[in-house]
Amino acid sequence: MAGINNNAKLDITCPQCNAKFNKTIRELKGSGVKCPKCGIDVETSNFKKGMDEVDRELKNFQRELGNIKIKL
Numbered sequence: 001m002a003g004i005n006n007n008a009k010l011d012i013t014c015p016q017c018n019a020k021f022n023k024t025i026r027e028l029k030g031s032g033v034k035c036p037k038c039g040i041d042v043e044t045s046n047f048k049k050g051m052d053e054v055d056r057e058l059k060n061f062q063r064e065l066g067n068i069k070i071k072l
């Protein structure tokens with residue numbers, strides 16, 4: 001079953017100190033992200049909400065693909 005690649009890395013810019021760092025999607029979906037430079041918790045709830053929507057769309061898409069009958 002295809003889906004989001006949880007090992008894909010995303011660039012994040014710290015909202016407080018503007019440090020740039022990478023986190024995997026798995027880390028972003030998990031318990032939370034801390035800036036490695038200043039240590040603040042980076043807000044990820046919007047990201048999680050977006051990912052949930054992508055997940056749902058992918059599942060819908062796959063279900064529809066399964067319903068398509070191709071004549072050869």
Ligand SMILES: [Zn+2]
Nearest residue numbers: 014017035038
């Ligand atoms: Zn920071």
